[in-house]
Amino acid sequence: MAEIDAAFLALPMRRLADAALTRARELGVQHADFRLERIRTQDLALRDARLETTRDGEDLGFAVRVVHTGTWGFAAGVDLTPEEAVRVAEQAVEVAMVSGAMNHEPVELAGEPVYDDAVWLSAYSVDPFSVPDSDKIGLLTDWSEQLLSADGVDHVDARLEQVLENKFYADLAGTTTTQQRVRMEPQLTAVAVDRAHGSFETMRTCAPPVGRGWEYMTGTGWDWESELAQLPEWLRERTKAPSVDAGRYDLVIEPSNLWLVIHESIGHATELDRALGYEAAYAGTTFATFDKLGTLRYGSAVLDVTGDRTITHGLATIGYDDDGVQTQTWDIVKDGVLVGYQLDRRMARLKDLGRSNGCAFADSPGHIPLQRMANVSIPAAPDGPSTEELIAGVDRGIYVVGDKSWSIDMQRYNFQFTGQRFFKIENGRLAGQLKDVAYQATTTDFWGSLEALGGPQTWLLGGAFNCGKAQPGQVAPVSHGAPAALFRGVNILNTVKEGGR
Amino acid sequence: MTPQETVERALALSKADGCVVVANERSETNLRWANNTLTTNGAMRSRRLAVISVVDGAAGACVGVLERSAVTADNLEDLVRASEHAARESAPADDAAPLVEAYEVTDDWDAPPEETPVVVFGGFASALGAAFGEARSQGRLLFGFAEHVVTTTYLASSTGLRRRWAQPTGRFELNGRSPDFSRSAWVGRYTKDFTDVDVTGADAQLASRLRWAERSVQLPPGRYETLLPPASVADLMIYMYISAGARNADEGRTVFSQLGGGTRIGERLSDAPVTLRSDPVEPGLESAPFMAATASFGGLVSVFDNGQPVGATDWIRSGELANLVRTRSWAAKSDAPPRPIVDNLILDGAGGGRSLEEMVAGTDHGLLLTCLWYIREVDPQTLLLTGLTRDGVYLVEGGEVTAAVNNFRWNESPVDLLSRLSEVGRTEGCLGREWNEFFTRTAMPALRIPDFNMSTVSPAS
Numbered sequence: 001m002a003e004i005d006a007a008f009l010a011l012p013m014r015r016l017a018d019a020a021l022t023r024a025r026e027l028g029v030q031h032a033d034f035r036l037e038r039i040r041t042q043d044l045a046l047r048d049a050r051l052e053t054t055r056d057g058e059d060l061g062f063a064v065r066v067v068h069t070g071t072w073g074f075a076a077g078v079d080l081t082p083e084e085a086v087r088v089a090e091q092a093v094e095v096a097m098v099s100g101a102m103n104h105e106p107v108e109l110a111g112e113p114v115y116d117d118a119v120w121l122s123a124y125s126v127d128p129f130s131v132p133d134s135d136k137i138g139l140l141t142d143w144s145e146q147l148l149s150a151d152g153v154d155h156v157d158a159r160l161e162q163v164l165e166n167k168f169y170a171d172l173a174g175t176t177t178t179q180q181r182v183r184m185e186p187q188l189t190a191v192a193v194d195r196a197h198g199s200f201e202t203m204r205t206c207a208p209p210v211g212r213g214w215e216y217m218t219g220t221g222w223d224w225e226s227e228l229a230q231l232p233e234w235l236r237e238r239t240k241a242p243s244v245d246a247g248r249y250d251l252v253i254e255p256s257n258l259w260l261v262i263h264e265s266i267g268h269a270t271e272l273d274r275a276l277g278y279e280a281a282y283a284g285t286t287f288a289t290f291d292k293l294g295t296l297r298y299g300s301a302v303l304d305v306t307g308d309r310t311i312t313h314g315l316a317t318i319g320y321d322d323d324g325v326q327t328q329t330w331d332i333v334k335d336g337v338l339v340g341y342q343l344d345r346r347m348a349r350l351k352d353l354g355r356s357n358g359c360a361f362a363d364s365p366g367h368i369p370l371q372r373m374a375n376v377s378i379p380a381a382p383d384g385p386s387t388e389e390l391i392a393g394v395d396r397g398i399y400v401v402g403d404k405s406w407s408i409d410m411q412r413y414n415f416q417f418t419g420q421r422f423f424k425i426e427n428g429r430l431a432g433q434l435k436d437v438a439y440q441a442t443t444t445d446f447w448g449s450l451e452a453l454g455g456p457q458t459w460l461l462g463g464a465f466n467c468g469k470a471q472p473g474q475v476a477p478v479s480h481g482a483p484a485a486l487f488r489g490v491n492i493l494n495t496v497k498e499g500g501r
Numbered sequence: 502m503t504p505q506e507t508v509e510r511a512l513a514l515s516k517a518d519g520c521v522v523v524a525n526e527r528s529e530t531n532l533r534w535a536n537n538t539l540t541t542n543g544a545m546r547s548r549r550l551a552v553i554s555v556v557d558g559a560a561g562a563c564v565g566v567l568e569r570s571a572v573t574a575d576n577l578e579d580l581v582r583a584s585e586h587a588a589r590e591s592a593p594a595d596d597a598a599p600l601v602e603a604y605e606v607t608d609d610w611d612a613p614p615e616e617t618p619v620v621v622f623g624g625f626a627s628a629l630g631a632a633f634g635e636a637r638s639q640g641r642l643l644f645g646f647a648e649h650v651v652t653t654t655y656l657a658s659s660t661g662l663r664r665r666w667a668q669p670t671g672r673f674e675l676n677g678r679s680p681d682f683s684r685s686a687w688v689g690r691y692t693k694d695f696t697d698v699d700v701t702g703a704d705a706q707l708a709s710r711l712r713w714a715e716r717s718v719q720l721p722p723g724r725y726e727t728l729l730p731p732a733s734v735a736d737l738m739i740y741m742y743i744s745a746g747a748r749n750a751d752e753g754r755t756v757f758s759q760l761g762g763g764t765r766i767g768e769r770l771s772d773a774p775v776t777l778r779s780d781p782v783e784p785g786l787e788s789a790p791f792m793a794a795t796a797s798f799g800g801l802v803s804v805f806d807n808g809q810p811v812g813a814t815d816w817i818r819s820g821e822l823a824n825l826v827r828t829r830s831w832a833a834k835s836d837a838p839p840r841p842i843v844d845n846l847i848l849d850g851a852g853g854g855r856s857l858e859e860m861v862a863g864t865d866h867g868l869l870l871t872c873l874w875y876i877r878e879v880d881p882q883t884l885l886l887t888g889l890t891r892d893g894v895y896l897v898e899g900g901e902v903t904a905a906v907n908n909f910r911w912n913e914s915p916v917d918l919l920s921r922l923s924e925v926g927r928t929e930g931c932l933g934r935e936w937n938e939f940f941t942r943t944a945m946p947a948l949r950i951p952d953f954n955m956s957t958v959s960p961a962s
Contacts, residue, residue, distance in 0.1 A: 050593070050595035052594075052596060052797055052800075054564065058569040061547065061570055072541060074541065074542060074544075076544075078546065099532070102532075102534065103539045104633075132590060134592075155752060193752065193753035194753075195762050198882075200881075277642070278535045278540050280535055281535070284874075284961075367543075405879050406877055407875045407877040411959075411962065412961075414959035414960065416879075438887075440910070470533075471531070491957075493912075493956070495912070498954065499917065
């Protein structure tokens with residue numbers, strides 16, 4: 001049973017919080033919160049079974065955020081002394097006062113119950129930071145050597161990112177939370193090089209990043225043995241695969257690829273800060289504008305989408321957000337219609353939406369919390385078909401596995417994705433891999449062409465560590481679950497022809 | 502403890518065979534705004550200390566890299582010991598090389614860390630406030646971001662090398678929109694201190710571009726004669742630069758790999774006499790004159806190269822591929838000189854290039870872009886990239902902008918574009934839209950591409 005790390009608990013967070021919040025109250029703030037975080041990271045990368053990158057990082061610091069005369073003020077520091085906490089609180093108020101002249105939208109926050117000394121831990125068994133580096137490097141070396149020894153594999157890249165995140169939060173209203181979560185992202189890529197023809201191909205594992213501990217590397221939650229055994233053959237098949245003919249195809253898409261389409265075309269498009277224009281100059285806006293809430297036909301009637309920060313092993317999962325809001329699950333799309341957004345307390349109040357659904361997140365002690373993405377997922381169809389049954393319903397199509405390249409416009413309309421593997425479907429059966437495939441669509445057309453969702457046996461929680469947003473840039477980890485799904489008549493590009501060759 | 506005392510004490514504590522300590526002191530301040538009002542802001546100070554321990558083993562040198570914030574006199578020894586422990590537990594490093602020996606430097610080692618002055622936004626903030634007022638009265642919405650960061654680096658090695666560098670980095674981005682968001686324009690600047698940022702001028706430029714867009718026409722996908730302004734050229738060249746590692750090319754894994762083996766160094770990539778280069782002493786774009794790395798990465802950067810002098814390098818010289826980024830370790834293995842990555846990038850034509858305005862005036866029928874967005878690699882063999890146009894695509898007819906055009910998704914390779922370009926404009930300092938979070942110091946010319954591939958239409962605005 002995991003426990004909050006004793007070294008984190010030994011930090012003087014309560015003393016600093018008290019000093020900072022007391023000073024903020026004296027300075028007449030409407031709201032103040034204190035957040036102390038320690039984020040431990042370890043990155044390992046091997047190149048052809050030799051260690052290329054090893055880096056252990058620890059980011060420790062605290063921040064004070066205030067609302068003073070209706071304007072946000074934020075400041076952060078690293079010296080863990082009460083004097084510094086007071087200084088940072090004063091600086092946050094000063095920043096609010098300097099900024100007030102430029103602020104024309106007074107900040108108010110949606111109400112939230114007070115949580116007195118709440119504690120939350122993510123679900124994992126083995127803290128990866130308790131495992132000796134030699135064991136970790138040894139496992140990655142073994143896996144790399146196994147792949148390198150296979151026919152047709154010339155190079156192997158292996159990497160593993162591990163994070164142990166601790167957050168302490170306290171606000172003037174009286175909420176105090178202490179939280180800890182762990183996440184892992186392992187990836188192995190096999191490369192085949194054909195020097196004579198000047199070509200190369202890659203094939204990467206589809207094991208998703210997850211909120212699990214070291215047990216994820218030893219068989220809990222993913223079948224590494226099977227995936228690593230099959231990777232070289234998939235790569236060999238890809239090198240010999242025919243180039244796709246561009247045109248319209250039906251697609252059966254695995255959740256290992258579809259999670260990223262959900263992320264880009266639904267997750268980001270239903271962030272309320274984008275709809276309100278706060279990200280207009282950077283991450284962008286959304287076609288799903290606020291006036292369309294309750295009426296926008298997002299996709300076909302089989303499309304339901306939920307937001308949550310509660311699913312076990314989800315990367316956005318946590319007990320309480322960085323506004324002190326207890327996390328929840330809610331509907332974003334119901335029967336194909338837009339019914340909800342992702343919120344923080346400020347926007348929930350601004351748009352009269354009641355309580356925040358708990359999407360405030362800051363990626364480090366030095367950054368201000370923003371509305372960041374929840375786990376945005378599509379539930380499986382109860383008693384729905386298997387992947388094979390979905391494929392059986394396609395005469396001329398492509399079966400898509402694993403994510404690779406992605407790009408979408410700033411209003412989340414036009415996207416283009418590639419994948420790890422594309423298999424031709426002929427008369428309901430797989431007929432070998434294709435290469436040079438990209439699919440391109442407009443979001444509502446694509447989700448409108450969704451005909452069927454697979455059953456729970458096809459459902460997988462995918463995700464990413466590195467969702468980017470805001471200036472200064474912040475990265476956030478997030479998961480997306482989906483079943484396999486069947487789409488009709490999607491535009492397929494040939495990437496070699498796109499390159500003018 | 503001062504950073505100098507901290508790094509010296511860490512070195513003194515080290516029992517490893519070799520040790521490099523890198524202290525980064527960072528001071529930053531930022532403002533962000535949307536809809537003519539401030540949205541977020543902040544002032545942050547942070548400090549990181551990296552201890553890189555090298556332990557010589559029978560099978561080769563092993564390295565441990567530990568980087569922490571908030572290191573104090575009390576926990577410094579823990580960090581040094583943890584770094585040594587990591588090195589002893591580690592496998593031999595693939596990028597192992599002897600640590601850089603001491604050499605003569607003129608750095609002001611004893612100088613304290615530099616700070617972002619509180620007043621850095623003084624004049625700027627009032628100009629911005631005035632611009633909000635102006636925009637409000639003219640029915641225009643302003644969005645954007647201003648950031649000033651100063652990072653002071655102290656690097657100390659067990660070889661006796663000591664180096665210090667203070668890097669100021671300022672970014673300013675201003676986005677103007679019509680109230681219905683259907684028209685959008687953008688300007689971006691790199692600045693060292695914000696004294697050279699003209700908010701009023703930038704806002705006026707946006708206003709004029711938004712007026713261009715009052716007439717709009719829809720164009721289908723296709724290949725168009727296209728003027729890429731410096732900011733969009735920067736984003737394409739930066740992607741090419743970070744894809745220009747010698748090792749990956751030697752291994753046959755990039756667009757710079759030679760058919761049959763080796764790299765394409767020496768091959769002509771462009772008939773135009775373009776030179777892509779980096780230079781840490783480039784006026785206005787000064788960057789660290791030595792390598793300071795707290796992680797080895799992608800065959801481009803090695804912690805063993807810490808302290809290595811970084812000099813002027815031509816990557817493409819008069820149209821020919823001249824150099825690829827090469828670590829010292831790979832240089833030794835590939836029998837070629839090391840070429841460290843440099844934190845600025847400049848593309849020059851042969852001289853006498855026209856300004857973008859002159860290039861527009863010399864265009865009979867074509868498209869003028871503002872910037873590129875969401876650039877991702879589609880096919881590494883050709884470095885085919887995809888992305889969107891953003892914040893203004895304009896139709897040029899008879900030498901004048903006559904309308905705004907819908908946005909497009911494009912699929913293009915920057916390497917291929919070099920071989921197809923038909924005009925190289927005048928090089929000027931610019932800020933890329935996509936990568937400016939990571940790479941800000943660029944000077945680029947506008948480029949004319951006779952047949953830029955606009956693959957599909959994007960309805961986004």
